[in-house]
Amino acid sequence: MEGTAVVLDYTVGESVSAFLAKKRQLLIGGEWVDAASGKTFPVYEPATGEIIAHVAEGEKEDIDRAVKAARKAFESGPWPNMTPSQRGKLIWKLADLLEQNLEEFAELETLDNGKPITVSRAADVPLAVDLFCYMAGWATKIHGETIPISVPYMPGAEFHAYTLREPVGVVGQIIPWNFPLLMAAWKLGPALATGCTVVLKPAEQTPLTALRLGELFQEAGFPPGVINIITGFGESTGAPLAAHLDVDKIAFTGSTEVGKLIANAATGNLKKVSLELGGKSPTIVFSDADLAVAIPGAAGAIFFNHGQCCCAGSRLYAHKSVFDRVVDGVSAEAQKIKLGPGMDPTTEMGPMISEEQMTVVTGYIESGLSEGAKAVVGGKRSGSKGYFVEPTVLVDTNPQMKVVREEIFGPVVCVQPFDDDDLDRIAQEANDTIYGLAASVFTTNLSVAHKIAKKIQAGTVWINSHNVFDAALPFGGYKQSGWGREMGKESLNLYTQVKSVVATL
Numbered sequence: 001m002e003g004t005a006v007v008l009d010y011t012v013g014e015s016v017s018a019f020l021a022k023k024r025q026l027l028i029g030g031e032w033v034d035a036a037s038g039k040t041f042p043v044y045e046p047a048t049g050e051i052i053a054h055v056a057e058g059e060k061e062d063i064d065r066a067v068k069a070a071r072k073a074f075e076s077g078p079w080p081n082m083t084p085s086q087r088g089k090l091i092w093k094l095a096d097l098l099e100q101n102l103e104e105f106a107e108l109e110t111l112d113n114g115k116p117i118t119v120s121r122a123a124d125v126p127l128a129v130d131l132f133c134y135m136a137g138w139a140t141k142i143h144g145e146t147i148p149i150s151v152p153y154m155p156g157a158e159f160h161a162y163t164l165r166e167p168v169g170v171v172g173q174i175i176p177w178n179f180p181l182l183m184a185a186w187k188l189g190p191a192l193a194t195g196c197t198v199v200l201k202p203a204e205q206t207p208l209t210a211l212r213l214g215e216l217f218q219e220a221g222f223p224p225g226v227i228n229i230i231t232g233f234g235e236s237t238g239a240p241l242a243a244h245l246d247v248d249k250i251a252f253t254g255s256t257e258v259g260k261l262i263a264n265a266a267t268g269n270l271k272k273v274s275l276e277l278g279g280k281s282p283t284i285v286f287s288d289a290d291l292a293v294a295i296p297g298a299a300g301a302i303f304f305n306h307g308q309c310c311c312a313g314s315r316l317y318a319h320k321s322v323f324d325r326v327v328d329g330v331s332a333e334a335q336k337i338k339l340g341p342g343m344d345p346t347t348e349m350g351p352m353i354s355e356e357q358m359t360v361v362t363g364y365i366e367s368g369l370s371e372g373a374k375a376v377v378g379g380k381r382s383g384s385k386g387y388f389v390e391p392t393v394l395v396d397t398n399p400q401m402k403v404v405r406e407e408i409f410g411p412v413v414c415v416q417p418f419d420d421d422d423l424d425r426i427a428q429e430a431n432d433t434i435y436g437l438a439a440s441v442f443t444t445n446l447s448v449a450h451k452i453a454k455k456i457q458a459g460t461v462w463i464n465s466h467n468v469f470d471a472a473l474p475f476g477g478y479k480q481s482g483w484g485r486e487m488g489k490e491s492l493n494l495y496t497q498v499k500s501v502v503a504t505l
């Protein structure tokens, strides 16, 4: 569909229009190529439901080609011979290029995902830049240790023993649609810093910024085959990547349901697996909380990115003494949120990613209402064009309801009261979930804050805030929210393996 006219309701930059107008191909071994089948699929703008681009539809044969290219780049050519410093400089150069093209990436992300342009500009793209800068610094600091050993059955022997920390090899990375560019950065940064090579599969709903990033990798001078990008669908592209016998590690971010499929698919060659999965994160507001902080904090916890965050604060627990004020306050915040297309700079919340996701979210709301919950605000689709859902505050829920137990991945919060200050009981309720990704706690009592932080089973606990992210801070899940940690020094462990070397002197 090369040259198809794209109808947009607003002006985007020339480079964005040009990017969208041309069929986007797969990146394999440093070349942009069609899918072996020649197939393409359309990309929709969620604010309008209109087609904005066509991309190649990769399948198993394309995954095979990409894995072969990644293997070749890992084992021969310039990449394995580069010094850590050269690798770090390349990653930094990529970060610079991304920063120089910030506006283009922000527009592409907003068109593709629907999120407000103000958020893409202030958060998604700058966080991705920061991540690459942070990981560029690590490239020269990944090393083993010298270890004094004793070996009791070899008395008098002398040794020199040390460890090497080596790249794990060819890595498959499967990412979701809620933060398309940022999730690509979280995955690619540590893989490249450690010297791995990659086959990246973006989400079928949001492939555009990853493909544009592929062009920047080429511009920065990464050797062919180090980063390969295969767009396509979960079952036909993601599954063969997860099962591929020549892939050494698979990294996945997405639903817990698919995470389990990935873990199973990886058993063929027992490839390493890291998973960043779903959540049903609690936000706890204690009686002594500063409500001027807690109310916007709790509202932001659920409504940021339209609730399409794995760490969204979707279960809000408020002490009975402040419950009504918290419900009223969060509801007032919800009503103030301006819904609209992400490209409108006054928009504060965009559409759900797809019609399917909108139907899932409204289905959950209906299930809650039919079981006796009450919507203080919101409760339905907004408008009839695009996939908008009203920010929704539910009360009169109980811990058995689906809306309280299952991940909704939309702007829907269940507010529940608690009536004592027994931290164990509060933690028990907060921990009553299969998930353990994140939590937040609002209190002015430092001792309570740190005690409850310790009791909560989650990979991140925010105190008097929610959604504070940094490239240096590990992020990941307890329980069924995942395996391993992304970002920070921790993430390097996922992309390296340790070799012990022992010399008898």
Ligand code: ADP
Pocket (backbone or CB within 6 Å): 174, 175, 176, 177, 201, 202, 203, 204, 232, 233, 234, 235, 237, 238, 239, 242, 253, 254, 255, 256, 258, 259, 261, 262
């Ligand atoms: P969501 O339900 O939020 O769309 P998914 O977990 O389905 O999230 O998707 C996240 C990523 O996983 C996407 O890139 C998708 O294409 C991919 N995916 C979906 N199903 C599979 C599968 N069976 N095997 C591998 N990847 C998959």
